[in-house]
Amino acid sequence: MAVRSKPKGEDKAAKLRKQYPNSTIDVWPLDMASYDSIQAFTARAEKELVRLDIAILNAGLARGVFKTVPSTGHEETMQVNYLSTMLLAILLLPLLKNKSPVGSPGRLTIVTSMLSLTAKFANKNEIPLLKSFDDEKIFDRFDMYPTSKFLGQFFIWKLTDSVSADDVVMNLVEPGFVKGTELQRDVPFAVRVVLDLFKAATARSVKTGVSTYLDAAIAQESSHGSVLMNWEIIPYPSLLYTEDGKKIMERLWKETLEELSFVDVNSILKSL
Template sequence: MSSKELPPSTTPFFPNQFITNQFYSKAQHVSEDTDLSGKVAIVTGANTGLGLECANQLLSYKLSQLIIAVRSLRKGEDAAIRLRKQYTNAKIEVWLLDMSSYDSIQAFASQIEGKLSRLDIAILNAGISNSTFRLASTGHEETMQVNFLSTMLLSILLLPPLKRKSPTGSPGRLTIVTSMLSLTAKFAQKDKIPLLEAFDDEKTFDGVDIYPTSKYLGLIFLWKLTDLVSADDVVVNCVEPGFVKGTSLQREAPAAIRFMLYLLKVTTARSMKLGATTYLDAAITKGKESHGCILMNWGIAPYPPLLYTVEGENIKERLWQETLEELRFVNVNGILESLIK
């Protein structure tokens, strides 16, 4: 049963769902005989944290070519050097990708078209969490820009090459990293018209809620996006890695929150290695049944309860139309129409 078909969860997130996630979930590791020879994968934000560990695990299954997509080429090369020493048979490249810049995302997509004859897997791991208000070069609040608008743009631009450059009978895989914190999102702007513009107002900026809400919006958009994409062409899913120690996502959070998170990580957090297995499970192990699904604790989970309601349907449509309008400069409607043909 898909995420859209599951009944919405009524379990309170904290502490009930959180405790289940961290202590009572059974890990599902990729089969030891998995062989990724000949395959090409992209991992964004792969110079550190979960992205780097994901890259390492992909390479351990004989991945032939890896694209590390990062905003700092120097940091990306530092990571690549370490990986090349360990995996001498793999081709490991570092490509520039600044998720706060539409120009950079388009240039990255052009590289894929021009340089790759094959593409099997794309794992969109890059994300930020700003506790203070900052505008990106696009004029939008930066966390919303990177985690939602830019991630959705890159997702759409990746769909055609994943469809065309993956072998017949083996659909491309697009896995987008989400967060269980989306379940805690206040989403105070949900009734605003226009919706996206409401996040660009510094006076109403919420440094605690912006990250969960940015991930929440990604789930709303992907509900509709995956209705237009055939799982025979590209399997698109979202993965929630759980609460993981060793990441630097909350480095800008206020000191009190960082201290609280430190205590939680010491007592409850998954290891980086275990967290990254959720990425591989979503992108390799799970099949077409995971298309359009949220994967949490190595299993298929429901969408947030709001999305099953009449109000949620209205929000889905408004967000969909506003996002397509925002991204019209790359002819997203034409790209989506081409996938249906």
């Protein structure tokens, strides 16, 4: 279990160990707002894990106010949901390729949101694109979350070209609105009240939400590069299929690899 708060993680792990006494559950610190923490986490996985079959990247943040990460200078929602998640995905790909059993590809599932269909993405024509998200004048507290997930869909579409499904099956999953999460904990109080009421009335149970993760990570054999929702492969948002969308994808890809060049992501992708 990768957790930002070690005490909270150990508390959850203790409950799982009691429920499943024959299991081994380790709690590793991972702060998705920190590039250093991500590199330390993957270095530990490289050193300590003999085998790695599946990774599910579930971290998500919905901020109600503009805030930047001091160590990177980037807006926090975009940092956690997009930049850091894509870095973690790239760093895990060689491990999933090399540490999964022969003849059985590793599985990398990244949690997305089809709220991306509602994304305004008003700055999509800004050059440079990534840097524009760090401008408070562009920040839209209702749009940053869906747009951050939208960018992840652009990047994974392109990243699939560098990864063989024989080595790692990589996909995106939309679990739906699920009870028991604290995704909205940082939004304004009034908005949180409305969302909590809506969640109580309409959201899926944790068990149902988890089943979408398991379906994507284990059951969907032919889902490489796909988006999964309601246990089925669905289309990406329509913009990605257009000429304008492809141009945005290429700019985003180039800028993201440049942002992450401190770990030589180009060499990692070539090794795949």
